[in-house]
Amino acid sequence: MKKSLGSMPAVFPMPVLMVAAYDADGTPQAMNAAWGTICGMDKVALCIDEDHATTKAVRASGAFTVALADEAHMAEADYLGIATGNKLADKFAKSGLTETRAEAVNAPVIDQFPVTLVCELAEVVQTDHLHAVVGTIVDVLAEEDVLSEEGKIDPAKLGAIIFDQFQSGYYATGAKVGQAWNAGKELVLAAKA
Ligand SMILES: Cc1cc2nc3c(=O)[nH]c(=O)nc-3n(C[C@H](O)[C@H](O)[C@H](O)COP(=O)(O)O)c2cc1C
Numbered sequence: 001m002k003k004s005l006g007s008m009p010a011v012f013p014m015p016v017l018m019v020a021a022y023d024a025d026g027t028p029q030a031m032n033a034a035w036g037t038i039c040g041m042d043k044v045a046l047c048i049d050e051d052h053a054t055t056k057a058v059r060a061s062g063a064f065t066v067a068l069a070d071e072a073h074m075a076e077a078d079y080l081g082i083a084t085g086n087k088l089a090d091k092f093a094k095s096g097l098t099e100t101r102a103e104a105v106n107a108p109v110i111d112q113f114p115v116t117l118v119c120e121l122a123e124v125v126q127t128d129h130l131h132a133v134v135g136t137i138v139d140v141l142a143e144e145d146v147l148s149e150e151g152k153i154d155p156a157k158l159g160a161i162i163f164d165q166f167q168s169g170y171y172a173t174g175a176k177v178g179q180a181w182n183a184g185k186e187l188v189l190a191a192k193a
Helices: 053-061 071-082 185-192
Strands: 017-022 028-033 036-040 043-047 063-068 099-101 108-110 115-126 131-142 161-164 169-172
Touching: 017 053, 017 108, 028 053, 028 071, 028 108, 043 115, 053 063, 053 115, 053 131, 063 108, 063 131, 071 161, 071 169, 108 115
Parallel strands: none
Antiparallel strands: 017 028, 017 063, 036 043, 043 131, 063 115, 099 108, 115 131, 161 169
């Protein structure tokens, strides 16, 4: 028996994305964003409020990075989602994290997170229901220790965390349970029979 829970953003899992950009003074701004996704082979879209210090930095600099938060840096990731650069001038420095300017664009790469998408701002989409920044992914930086022998990012090594918007939990990832475009093969064959 299903129970009606009313309207809510009931999608799970959500990513824990660390969005970072330099503001007009060159200070790194960074925030936690769960409402983000891939929207093209080289595009990422982030639904982030236009008033966030990080959003203003993205719009001012025309570039940003998106890192995948890992379990080892969960406290820092959460801090970036609580504190705001609008009130705390040295928010990023106070996180204890460090950054290095990306080679490809003028945006900070947070040193401690294992995987980072390096993006140029492609578009800001603003409608009655949406404020989103869309980035063109010009490069992806990954620590060698999260790569498989074939050089691909290995989720089992990444330690990425995911966000639950039902109870505001962070969850671990890692256990592989199947292979996409394969787990349903038997059903595809049976459907054709
Ligand atoms: C788990 C988590 C997920 C969040 N996801 C988003 C999001 O998707 N979009 C958004 O605008 N704010 C999101 N926030 C809130 C911002 O990270 C927060 O307001 C932050 O203080 C903004 O920092 P800034 O003003 O320094 O840029 C999230 C916060 C947390 C803790």
